[in-house]
Amino acid sequence: MTQTSKAAVLTAKETIEIMEFPIPETGDNDALLHVEACGVCGFDSEAYLYGGNGVFNLPCVIGHEIVGRIKNIGSVASKRWGVKEGDRVVVEEYIPCGSCNNCLTGNYRQCFDLRYGAMKIDNEKTALWGGFAEYMYLHPNAIVHKASSDVSPELLQLYIPISNGLHWVQEVGNTKVGDTVVIQGPGPMGLGAVIGAKEAGAGTIIVTGMSKDEHRLKLAKEFGADHTFYADTQDLVKEIAAVTNGKMADTVINAATAPQQIVTSLDLAGLRATIIHSGTDENLSNNLMSSKITWKLLTIKGVLGRPTRAVGVALRVIESRKYPLEKMVTHSFSVEEAAEAVRTHAYGLDQCIHVAVVNENIKMEG
Structure with missing residues (x-):
C-alpha cells in the first residue's frame, strides 16, 4: 500500500493546495478509510470564501460528506461499527466525546467537546481527518454506517442532504400524511426535504426559489414537488394561498441562506404550523413580526444536522432508486481538482x- 495520501488542504481564503501526508498507523480501536467520494457542503464553501469559520480552522483538509471503503481496521473498532476491511461505509461529520450529557442523551451534535471530520492539521493523524483526500483516518469516536456496494459512491455521498431532509420534515416538522409542506430554497438540503416530504406522505409539496434556480426547481418537481414558485418575480403568499385554499402550510422548511426567509415563513405558515430553520446567518431581519407567531400559534425550531438513525433511512432511500438522484450530482472532480470543485460550489458556477x-474515476451508475 502507498505510504502517503494526497489531500486538498484549505490554507487561506480561497486557497486550496494539494499536499501529501504520511498515512497514519492504526490500532485496535481505529481505522483507515480509502475515500471514494465526498460531497462539497455549504460549510466547506463558507470556510473557503472566508478563510475558515466556526467549524474549520486553517490549515485543514475539508470535506465531510464521506463515502469510502475500510482499508485497515482494528478488532475493537470492527466490532463497535459492525464493519470489516473492504466494506463500504459513509462517515458522519461529527466526532463526539461520547461521555458528556449531550452525547449520553443522544444529542451528540451538541457535544461539549465536539470535533468534526476536518480538523486543523496539528499532527500526522489530524492531517487526514477530512474527506477531500485519498485516505482518511477514522477516529475511535467516528460515526460509521455500512453502505451498499451496489450503488455508486457519487449517489451515496448524498446521504447528508437526504437524511437532513427526512429528519427536518418528518421528526422535527412532525409532518403528517396529507399535510402541506413549503420548502424555501431548492439547494441540496431543500431537495432532500422534498424527498423527506414525499416519504412522509405529504399531500402538497411546494418549493420556492429564485429565477436563477429554474433547473433546481425543475428537479424538485421530478422528486415529487407539486408546485414551484419564484420568490423574486411572484407573490409567494398570494400564490401559495391560491393552491392551498387559503390554509397555507402545515410545515415550512427554511433551507435557503437569506435572512428574509424566516420573515417570509411567518406569512407562508398556516395556523398552528411548524417552521424549521436551518440558516446560520446571524443578521436576521428586523421585520420579524412576533405577533404573527403569537396569533397563529406557530412553533419555530432550529435544526443542526440529523440524528444517526436518519442516516440509515437515507441510505435505504438512495439504494431504492426511487428518485433520479443522479441528476442532483451535476459536477464531479478529482482530489487534485478539489479547489475547482469548491469554487464551483461556492459561487454556484455552471x-x-x-x-x-x-x-479513482468512479463512474456514475444508472
Whole structure:
C-alpha cells in the first residue's frame, strides 16, 4: 500500500493546495478509510470564501460528506461499527466525546467537546481527518454506517442532504400524511426535504426559489414537488394561498441562506404550523413580526444536522432508486481538482446543484 495520501488542504481564503501526508498507523480501536467520494457542503464553501469559520480552522483538509471503503481496521473498532476491511461505509461529520450529557442523551451534535471530520492539521493523524483526500483516518469516536456496494459512491455521498431532509420534515416538522409542506430554497438540503416530504406522505409539496434556480426547481418537481414558485418575480403568499385554499402550510422548511426567509415563513405558515430553520446567518431581519407567531400559534425550531438513525433511512432511500438522484450530482472532480470543485460550489458556477470530489474515476451508475 502507498505510504502517503494526497489531500486538498484549505490554507487561506480561497486557497486550496494539494499536499501529501504520511498515512497514519492504526490500532485496535481505529481505522483507515480509502475515500471514494465526498460531497462539497455549504460549510466547506463558507470556510473557503472566508478563510475558515466556526467549524474549520486553517490549515485543514475539508470535506465531510464521506463515502469510502475500510482499508485497515482494528478488532475493537470492527466490532463497535459492525464493519470489516473492504466494506463500504459513509462517515458522519461529527466526532463526539461520547461521555458528556449531550452525547449520553443522544444529542451528540451538541457535544461539549465536539470535533468534526476536518480538523486543523496539528499532527500526522489530524492531517487526514477530512474527506477531500485519498485516505482518511477514522477516529475511535467516528460515526460509521455500512453502505451498499451496489450503488455508486457519487449517489451515496448524498446521504447528508437526504437524511437532513427526512429528519427536518418528518421528526422535527412532525409532518403528517396529507399535510402541506413549503420548502424555501431548492439547494441540496431543500431537495432532500422534498424527498423527506414525499416519504412522509405529504399531500402538497411546494418549493420556492429564485429565477436563477429554474433547473433546481425543475428537479424538485421530478422528486415529487407539486408546485414551484419564484420568490423574486411572484407573490409567494398570494400564490401559495391560491393552491392551498387559503390554509397555507402545515410545515415550512427554511433551507435557503437569506435572512428574509424566516420573515417570509411567518406569512407562508398556516395556523398552528411548524417552521424549521436551518440558516446560520446571524443578521436576521428586523421585520420579524412576533405577533404573527403569537396569533397563529406557530412553533419555530432550529435544526443542526440529523440524528444517526436518519442516516440509515437515507441510505435505504438512495439504494431504492426511487428518485433520479443522479441528476442532483451535476459536477464531479478529482482530489487534485478539489479547489475547482469548491469554487464551483461556492459561487454556484455552471448551474451546479451538488458537487462531488471523487477518487479513482468512479463512474456514475444508472
